[in-house]
Amino acid sequence: MLPLLLVFSKVSLAQAPEEKPEDKPMLKLGGALRFNYNLSTWKKDQLERGGDFGFDLFRINAEAAYKGIKLNAEFRHYSQAFGGAFLKQGWFQYDFDEGSQLQVGLNQVPFGIQQYNSNNWFFNMTYYVGFEDDHDMGVKYIRDSGRWQWQAAYYKSAEEFVFGLAEPSPNRYSYDVTGRNKENNQLDFKLVRRLGDSLAHEIGYSLQGGLLYNIDTERNGTRYAGAVHYEYKSSHSPWNIKLQAMLYRFQPAYADGADLDFVEMGAYGANYNVANRGEIYTAGIAYHIPVETKLLQGIDLYNNYGYYNKRESDYENAHMNVLGALFTAGPMYIYTDAAFGYNHPWLGPEWTNAFTTGTPGDTKWHMRFNINMGYYF
Numbered sequence: 001m002l003p004l005l006l007v008f009s010k011v012s013l014a015q016a017p018e019e020k021p022e023d024k025p026m027l028k029l030g031g032a033l034r035f036n037y038n039l040s041t042w043k044k045d046q047l048e049r050g051g052d053f054g055f056d057l058f059r060i061n062a063e064a065a066y067k068g069i070k071l072n073a074e075f076r077h078y079s080q081a082f083g084g085a086f087l088k089q090g091w092f093q094y095d096f097d098e099g100s101q102l103q104v105g106l107n108q109v110p111f112g113i114q115q116y117n118s119n120n121w122f123f124n125m126t127y128y129v130g131f132e133d134d135h136d137m138g139v140k141y142i143r144d145s146g147r148w149q150w151q152a153a154y155y156k157s158a159e160e161f162v163f164g165l166a167e168p169s170p171n172r173y174s175y176d177v178t179g180r181n182k183e184n185n186q187l188d189f190k191l192v193r194r195l196g197d198s199l200a201h202e203i204g205y206s207l208q209g210g211l212l213y214n215i216d217t218e219r220n221g222t223r224y225a226g227a228v229h230y231e232y233k234s235s236h237s238p239w240n241i242k243l244q245a246m247l248y249r250f251q252p253a254y255a256d257g258a259d260l261d262f263v264e265m266g267a268y269g270a271n272y273n274v275a276n277r278g279e280i281y282t283a284g285i286a287y288h289i290p291v292e293t294k295l296l297q298g299i300d301l302y303n304n305y306g307y308y309n310k311r312e313s314d315y316e317n318a319h320m321n322v323l324g325a326l327f328t329a330g331p332m333y334i335y336t337d338a339a340f341g342y343n344h345p346w347l348g349p350e351w352t353n354a355f356t357t358g359t360p361g362d363t364k365w366h367m368r369f370n371i372n373m374g375y376y377f
Contacts, residue, residue, distance in 0.1 A: 112244055148194070221250070303324075
């Protein structure tokens with residue numbers, strides 16, 4: 001009887017279907033710890049101290065896959081003064097094939113040069129008005145055939161952490177309209193064409209349109225934006241070039257007699273005012289120097305410039321320029337930046353109205369020297 005059972009067991013195992021790779025669960029965890037040093041020319045007390053050095057963030061990244069469904073999430077914890085703890089991104093993903101996928105959740109809005117329209121730690125001007133590395137809640141489809149890539153997305157809302165008629169919380173990673181207005185029902189479409197034998201040249205077009213729900217009037221206003229962009233990036237060249245021109249228009253549904261020429265935008269725990277209409281022009285260049293030492297493996301030199309042309313009367317325009325270098329040392333990335341701002345809330349003494357009226361008659365260039373060191377695991 002025993003030999004018969006053994007034979008039956010072997011036959012049963014041989015006839016069992018093989019487990020497919022996508023049926024096996026996969027989990028990958030990572031994260032980062034970052035510290036930051038900065039010295040700002042407009043802060044007299046900080047100049048007397050010789051700058052400040054302290055905690056920037058601790059983050060956890062998770063990627064998972066099982067039976068064809070994928071997960072991508074990143075949770076960040078900043079100091080309470082910069083918004084505390086919140087989700088930076090998080091979505092469910094299904095790959096139809098190697099060139100197409102669907103993402104559902106808090107994913108990156110397909111607009112402009114991605115992932116970043118910059119090379120430095122500070123991003124570029126586009127980030128501070130909500131058009132660089134922005135993440136919203138919705139559904140996105142990506143189709144990439146090599147020479148062509150297109151993305152289409154629908155976003156029900158921005159990073160919605162507070163529901164109902166309550167004001168949107170500024171405790172978030174990317175800038176969105178906040179205050180008495182809430183982003184909703186947004187459509188995005190982006191098209192990229194890659195040129196050259198190595199597909200190193202990318203020319204792209206981006207369109208965005210959506211609504212702005214006003215909490216006071218309980219009516220929807222509108223908003224739209226468009227951009228053209230070019231990027232050169234190649235694994236065979238040390239150069240990276242980014243060029244982008246964009247325009248945007250916000251038309252909030254304010255109460256009669258309260259038509260304002262600005263909206264509030266928020267991130268990292270605080271709001272500031274932004275002009276309802278404007279154009280932003282950015283340019284960036286970077287050069288990679290390979291280094292073969294035990295400690296240092298590479299240096300990236302870069303300069304990123306952004307010009308913000310506000311289309312509202314009596315509003316002063318804004319400039320931003322970041323000159324710096326990224327040092328790669330094993331799992332550590334160290335950004336060393338000299339960030340110059342003109343009517344910029346993060347790079348000057350005026351916070352609330354830097355992106356509206358500025359400081360008429362007393363506007364100056366200011367500089368923040370910044371070193372951000374992070375260990376990524």
